[in-house]
Amino acid sequence: GAGVSQSPSNKVTEKGKDVELRCDPISGHTALYWYRQSLGQGLEFLIYFQGNSAPDKSGLPSDRFSAERTGGSVSTLTIQRTQQEDSAVYLCASSLGTTKYEQYFGPGTRLTVT
Amino acid sequence: KNEVEQSPQNLTAQEGEFITINCSYSVGISALHWLQQHPGGGIVSLFMLSSGKKKHGRLIATINIQEKHSSLHITASHPRDSAVYICAVPLIIQGAQKLVFGQGTRLTINP
Numbered sequence: 001g002a003g004v005s006q007s008p009s010n011k012v013t014e015k016g017k018d019v020e021l022r023c024d025p026i027s028g029h030t031a032l033y034w035y036r037q038s039l040g041q042g043l044e045f046l047i048y049f050q051g052n053s054a055p056d057k058s059g060l061p062s063d064r065f066s067a068e069r070t071g072g073s074v075s076t077l078t079i080q081r082t083q084q085e086d087s088a089v090y091l092c093a094s095s096l097g098t099t100k101y102e103q104y105f106g107p108g109t110r111l112t113v114t
Numbered sequence: 115k116n117e118v119e120q121s122p123q124n125l126t127a128q129e130g131e132f133i134t135i136n137c138s139y140s141v142g143i144s145a146l147h148w149l150q151q152h153p154g155g156g157i158v159s160l161f162m163l164s165s166g167k168k169k170h171g172r173l174i175a176t177i178n179i180q181e182k183h184s185s186l187h188i189t190a191s192h193p194r195d196s197a198v199y200i201c202a203v204p205l206i207i208q209g210a211q212k213l214v215f216g217q218g219t220r221l222t223i224n225p
Contacts, residue, residue, distance in 0.1 A: 033213070043200065043215040056207055091157060095211075103147070103213065105157040 004106035025094030120216035137201035
């Protein structure tokens with residue numbers, strides 16, 4: 001079956017522009033996670049969805065970042081007024097449920113802000 | 115001190131060598147993940163384990179919950195094993211497992 005997919009795979013944008021990153025989780029997976037890996041840095045948690053709700057937004061680095069999930073499936077991570085420090089690989093993962101289920105990762109979106 | 119620490123940070127070995135990567139953590143967990151990240155950036159989940167040992171092909175992962183320590187072993191290493199290996203532990207927050215990641219071990223296997 002299909003794994004987690006993300007689009008675009010690469011995105012180059014100018015500083016100050018808005019970008020939208022998309023994640024299609026594995027069908028039937030109720031939990032969806034966004035992570036970020038900045039150049040030379042480790043992975044960091046951004047936000048988590050259970051169904052369409054996001055009970056934990058603690059990892060979003062600023063109010064320029066927002067995410068939504070509709071229909072319990074596709075999720076969009078939006079970054080407004082992008083800054084150069086937003087350049088990173090944005091990874092999405094999904095799992096069947098929470099707490100004890102393995103997370104399956106997508107291929108990531110490499111965002112470069114010039 | 116990081117909640118998840120890996121060692122070594124970098125490891126270079128010759129093809130065929132036995133590889134060990136270690137992960138220590140300071141938080142209580144229900145399971146631990148080992149992930150592999152290739153140069154292109156994509157991440158693959160290798161193992162999720164909560165006790166004992168798991169084996170997939172040439173990869174073996176062990177965990178000691180009491181000592182809060184896990185190891186990833188690669189037998190008969192091959193250049194295609196070259197990647198960054200990351201251990202991650204889930205913190206259960208508001209009903210979800212939020213993964214906390216180690217800094218990764220960059221493995222290079224030379225032919």
